[in-house]
Amino acid sequence: MAREFSTVGVVGLGTMGAGIAEVFARHRLAVVAVERDQVALQAGRRHVEDSAGRAVRRGKLSEADQERLLAAIAFGTDLNALDECELVVEAVPENLDLKRELFARLDKIVGPDTILATNTSSLSVTEISVATERPGRVVGMHFFNPAPIQELIEVVHTVVTEPAVVDEVTALARRLGKAPVVCADRAGFIANTLLFGYLNRAVAMYEARYATREDIDDAMRLACGYPMGPLALLDLIGLDTAYEILDTIYTDGRERSRAPRPILRQMVSAGMRGRKTGRGFYTYPQPNSPVLVDEVPVREVGVIGVVGSGASATRIATELSAAGFEILRADRDDTRSDLTAAHLIVVATTSAAPVIDYAVTTSRQADVVGLHLFDGASETSLVEVVRTVSTADEVVATVRGVCRQAGWHPVLCSDRAGFIVDALLFPYLNDAVKMLQDHYASADDIDTAMKLGCRLPSGPFEVLDEIGLDVALAIQRVLFGESGEPGLAPAPLLEQLVTAGYLGRKTGRGFRDHS
Numbered sequence: 001m002a003r004e005f006s007t008v009g010v011v012g013l014g015t016m017g018a019g020i021a022e023v024f025a026r027h028r029l030a031v032v033a034v035e036r037d038q039v040a041l042q043a044g045r046r047h048v049e050d051s052a053g054r055a056v057r058r059g060k061l062s063e064a065d066q067e068r069l070l071a072a073i074a075f076g077t078d079l080n081a082l083d084e085c086e087l088v089v090e091a092v093p094e095n096l097d098l099k100r101e102l103f104a105r106l107d108k109i110v111g112p113d114t115i116l117a118t119n120t121s122s123l124s125v126t127e128i129s130v131a132t133e134r135p136g137r138v139v140g141m142h143f144f145n146p147a148p149i150q151e152l153i154e155v156v157h158t159v160v161t162e163p164a165v166v167d168e169v170t171a172l173a174r175r176l177g178k179a180p181v182v183c184a185d186r187a188g189f190i191a192n193t194l195l196f197g198y199l200n201r202a203v204a205m206y207e208a209r210y211a212t213r214e215d216i217d218d219a220m221r222l223a224c225g226y227p228m229g230p231l232a233l234l235d236l237i238g239l240d241t242a243y244e245i246l247d248t249i250y251t252d253g254r255e256r257s258r259a260p261r262p263i264l265r266q267m268v269s270a271g272m273r274g275r276k277t278g279r280g281f282y283t284y285p286q287p288n289s290p291v292l293v294d295e296v297p298v299r300e301v302g303v304i305g306v307v308g309s310g311a312s313a314t315r316i317a318t319e320l321s322a323a324g325f326e327i328l329r330a331d332r333d334d335t336r337s338d339l340t341a342a343h344l345i346v347v348a349t350t351s352a353a354p355v356i357d358y359a360v361t362t363s364r365q366a367d368v369v370g371l372h373l374f375d376g377a378s379e380t381s382l383v384e385v386v387r388t389v390s391t392a393d394e395v396v397a398t399v400r401g402v403c404r405q406a407g408w409h410p411v412l413c414s415d416r417a418g419f420i421v422d423a424l425l426f427p428y429l430n431d432a433v434k435m436l437q438d439h440y441a442s443a444d445d446i447d448t449a450m451k452l453g454c455r456l457p458s459g460p461f462e463v464l465d466e467i468g469l470d471v472a473l474a475i476q477r478v479l480f481g482e483s484g485e486p487g488l489a490p491a492p493l494l495e496q497l498v499t500a501g502y503l504g505r506k507t508g509r510g511f512r513d514h515s
């Protein structure tokens, strides 16, 4: 006879824990819900209240049951309040050390018969269990998101979990109206092993701008009948959680398709963790809202501030002014008050750091965009409009409009080393240096071949001497550093010339003698 649980605990009231507490409370169990601090506790309580409120509005829960549900949960921040619980489910972030530490503490607080369950998506239940003195009474109880709605629970046993414990937890899952499946302890268990490869490939597709987020999501919903598209699902899961899950599955099996795509880490660093922070692949009106924001098209720009006093800043100011914008100029040192009236501020800088590095120094990451303006090789000046992982769509649209009005040709690219042009140009120049260093051909022959054979206006060594070998080396290092592609390593000859001070026309000597 499986035991009848009456009091259970939930630790961590984030995306999953709040839902798990709600599920228990709906099924007439007394719940002790513990968060790490008051702020997180209030957020967790709101999460449960909002979810129950939605269920009432949809007619899935009566108002009386809603009241009973909320009264069944005792919210607190002290783990000791769990001492009477017969089962404790942990839903703290996907981090092995954190979970092991928590289990070691719980082990000392709860009674000897209490079952400790982890909601981990991918970590080893075995490793978590051996942090306690009761590995036989530790299981995985893997709920799916959103816990009140999804039916599946993976009950994960280790090699030492007592069979009776598995039976008790499985019976409880059925009592909660769920469909339990029992499985052994392997990273990703059943569903995530299959799901996360698919999600990661969708991220790769989005990252490569193969298709828009809407198109990727609509395709999967409409063609396969999935309830939501992969990117919307990742927003729901939480990008930080998804990153950790992928990383664990990848580390376990070394299957490259599970290696988390770089953009996931960038988005997490930028605070875009999905619905729970109000922004992930999509934008939501506030944290934990399921409603999507209609993105505002463009902002009005009449006044533009231009910071810097060099040739670039002057050119930008002149051309924008000629296009009808009111221009406010400022030097690097006097940016304080004069620019407050500006709708857009252009800062002329020579640095090649990723745009996101500047964006995070402000309190308005979403408003920061890169503008990489080229000296007119053709009639129309090209400008690379660089969108970071945080830049708002309306900001990109606004800035593109300003560029067009100024007579420039904007192209949109992501915040990747070299953007579009340098990422294609500098590896080609570097290859030319390698060819020279290998004594395959002389600098003159290579320049001639490229000018006559490919109709380029200048040969690679002419270009290198013009822009400066040090500049080329710095860019090549950034390209190599970001990609790690062996083929992008700066040519040793380029490094040596820079070390020798042969920087090109500006020092009188580069690949050629200009003195």
Ligand SMILES: NC(=O)c1ccc[n+]([C@@H]2O[C@H](COP(=O)([O-])OP(=O)(O)OC[C@H]3O[C@@H](n4cnc5c(N)ncnc54)[C@H](O)[C@@H]3O)[C@@H](O)[C@H]2O)c1
Pocket: 011, 012, 013, 014, 015, 016, 017, 034, 035, 036, 040, 044, 090, 091, 092, 093, 094, 095, 102, 119, 120, 121, 122, 142, 143, 144, 145, 236, 237, 238, 241, 245, 276
């Ligand atoms: N998000 C999903 O779709 C999903 C699905 C199934 C399982 N899981 C798993 O559930 C677990 C939680 O994921 P989540 O997405 O809910 O994360 P989350 O970041 O939304 O929530 C984690 C919560 O734990 C709290 N917390 C952190 N340290 C704590 C401590 N020492 N004591 C008490 N509370 C603490 C945090 O304040 C936060 O509210 C992870 O193991 C994850 O892999 C997640």
